[in-house]
Structures are given as structure tokens and as C-alpha cells.
Amino acid sequence: MLDQYSKILVTGGAGFIGCHLVSALLALEKNVVILDNLSTSLDGATPPGATLARADIRDPGQVADVVKGAELIFHTAANANGTLSVEDPRFDFETNARGTFNVLEAALATGTKRFVYVSSASVYGRPERFPMAEDHPLSLFMPYGASKLTGELYCRSFFASFGLSVVMGRPFPVYGPGENPKTSMVEVSRYLRWHLNQKPIQVVGDAGRKTRDFVHVSDLVQALLLLADKADAGEVFNIGSGEEISMRELTEVIGSVTGRTAVVDELSRVTEDTYRLVPDISKIKTLGYVPRMSIEEGTKQLAEELGENPELPSGTTIFKKGQQAEK
Ligand SMILES: NC(=O)c1ccc[n+]([C@@H]2O[C@H](COP(=O)([O-])OP(=O)(O)OC[C@H]3O[C@@H](n4cnc5c(N)ncnc54)[C@H](O)[C@@H]3O)[C@@H](O)[C@H]2O)c1
Known part of the structure; x- marks a missing residue:
């Protein structure tokens, strides 16, 4: 290659x-x-x-x-x-x-x-x-x-x-080992970092209607x-991975891979990114692309990698000037 x-x-x-x-x-x-x-x-x-x-x-x-x-x-x-x-x-x-x-x-x-x-x-x-x-x-x-x-x-x-x-x-x-918790805004590692520190997972928007392909x-x-x-x-x-998952389902995956039910704090007043963000990946598949890592396995591996008390995410989600989602 x-x-x-x-x-x-x-x-x-x-x-x-x-x-x-x-x-x-x-x-x-x-x-x-x-x-x-x-x-x-x-x-x-x-x-x-x-x-x-x-x-x-x-x-x-x-x-x-x-x-x-x-x-x-x-x-x-x-x-x-x-x-x-x-x-x-x-x-x-x-x-x-x-x-x-x-x-x-x-x-x-x-x-x-x-x-x-x-x-x-x-x-x-x-x-x-x-x-x-x-x-x-x-x-x-x-x-x-x-x-x-x-x-x-x-x-x-x-x-x-x-x-x-x-x-x-x-x-x-994108998610996986090696993200910088000070700057990464991707939900998988943010949610895991809160959960592994025994803190509620702060979900920006509607946890059921907001879906992503991680x-x-x-x-x-x-x-x-x-x-x-x-x-x-x-x-x-x-x-993408070809898998769609809602934020609620992601918190359930996190609960299941860590063996402890996730506590969810839904920040439903900020809904700018409450939508389904799901790609059609058929074009890249024509090059021979085969997504191999499921969200369950990837989240499990990342939880193991992060350990018990990983650094908490420090950034907040801001879509508009003056409007901050997480506490
Ligand atoms: N992480 C995601 O979920 C995601 C999703 C879609 C696209 N991307 C894109 O992937 C790329 C990499 O993102 P990432 O998540 O690895 O981010 P990252 O912040 O971890 O990596 C960016 C790297 O670029 C370097 N950098 C930043 N500004 C620079 C500058 N002015 N000169 C030289 N180096 C500079 C940083 O030091 C860092 O090493 C970016 O182009 C991003 O837009 C990321």
C-alpha cells in the first residue's frame, strides 16, 4: 500500500x-x-x-x-x-x-x-x-x-x-484513545469521563432524538x-461507521460496558444539534472500506483505557455567543 x-x-x-x-x-x-x-x-x-x-x-x-x-x-x-x-x-x-x-x-x-x-x-x-x-x-x-x-x-x-x-x-x-479532554467535544469520551468519575452524564439536547454515527x-x-x-x-x-445511535442509547452502552447504570442529566433547553447526523457511507465502501469497530466494543476499550478517574472534559458546548450548554 x-x-x-x-x-x-x-x-x-x-x-x-x-x-x-x-x-x-x-x-x-x-x-x-x-x-x-x-x-x-x-x-x-x-x-x-x-x-x-x-x-x-x-x-x-x-x-x-x-x-x-x-x-x-x-x-x-x-x-x-x-x-x-x-x-x-x-x-x-x-x-x-x-x-x-x-x-x-x-x-x-x-x-x-x-x-x-x-x-x-x-x-x-x-x-x-x-x-x-x-x-x-x-x-x-x-x-x-x-x-x-x-x-x-x-x-x-x-x-x-x-x-x-x-x-x-x-x-x-471520531472517538478512541488519545483524545485531549481539554479540547475534544465528541460525546463518547466526554460521557465516559463523567461516568467514570461517578458524575451524571450531561447530554446536550434531546437524548432520544439526537443521534450520531460515531x-x-x-x-x-x-x-x-x-x-x-x-x-x-x-x-x-x-x-462513518454505518451505525446510528441516540445519545440515550449511548448512555445505556456506557452503563452496560462499565457495569453501572449511567445517571443522565438532559440539558434539553439547548437543542441546536438535536438532529440525526447519519452518513451514507456507500461511496467510501466502493474503495474497499469496511468499518470494523462496533460502538459497544469501541466504548468498552475506551473505558478500559481511561481507567477509574480520568481527567474530566473541560470544554463546554457553545453554538451561539453567550449560550453555554453544560454546567
Ligand atoms: N475528532 C473528531 O471527531 C473529528 C471529526 C471530523 C473531523 N475532524 C478533523 O480531524 C482533524 C484532526 O482532529 P483531531 O480530533 O485529531 O484534533 P486534535 O486537536 O487532537 O489534533 C489537531 C492537531 O493539529 C495541531 N495544530 C493545531 N493548530 C495548528 C497549527 N496552527 N499549526 C500546526 N499544527 C496545528 C495540534 O497541535 C494537534 O496536534 C481536524 O482537521 C478536524 O477538523 C475531527
């Missing part, structure tokens, strides 16, 4: 998703360089065997230096936190929109053969159909959705105008490798 690339660059390779991707590339015996400013990575997260280049994607000069010679680029570096995009939209724009432009420009200049952009399901915003295929309308409602979509639009334009071989993945919420990070990595290896340039792909 990926035999045609000798130098591979992973921006954000010290982050949650990036670390897992880098480990998989190292297991394939690839030469991997990580470009990261270590702003949200966990201490010591960089997988041994990869070369770390500490640089900021907001700085075109730094990016050009590190990107030089990269044949395959996975661009994962970003502000991945929607709340922060509401609190500081300029920071989110500079990192996600401008930062992606800088990496694309440097990739073009150095003759990169393949560019994989890690976008986000947040570009869809409020769903109109279930499940959502890639041609679903994009009704995003947060600056984070806008900045991730801007990255996609530049990717498309660099393919159309300059022939850069870009492919894009839209992961649905994809385990190991399946996401499988998908990203397939995108690099097999996808047609210029294409965009949903990445």
Missing part, C-alpha cells in the same frame, strides 16, 4: 487522529514527517519513529520549509473545536481556512503527488435527509463548519486549476489510507 510515496507528511500528526494515522504509516514502514505546533496535542504524543517538525500552518514560510519534498500529504492540522470557533472565529479561520491554503500552496510548489484533506461532517450543518450522501446540501451553522468547508473549496480549486491530486474525507464524530479512530485511519491509495482525485467521501 502507498508504495509510490517515499516521503509522507502528516500535518497535525501529534494530535488525536494524526497520531493514530502516523502509527499506521510507520507500521507500513513509511518515512513520516509530522508538521505540528503541538498546541492541542497531548504531552509526548508523537509516535516514536516519525520526525517532528515544529511549525505553524498559519505561517506560509514555515509550511513551505517543512512541506518541501513531501510526496503524499495528509492534512489533519486544524482547530477541531466548534465551541472555540464561536468564541474566536478569527483564530478558527486563520488555522483552518488560511492554514489549509498555506499547506495546499506549498504542496503545489513542491510537486506533491497526493493530498488528503481531513474535512468534517460539520460542513453539512443541519441535515435534511437520512442518511446523508456527499451531495447533501451544506447548511452549516458554525464558523467551524465554514472554515472546514473553505478548506474543501480550496482543495477543489487546486485540483481544478492546477491539477493537484486532492481527495477529501468528511469524518463523522466512527472509531482505527476505522477512520483505514479510510484515510484508502483515500490516499485508491480514490479519484477531486472526490469527497463521507467517513
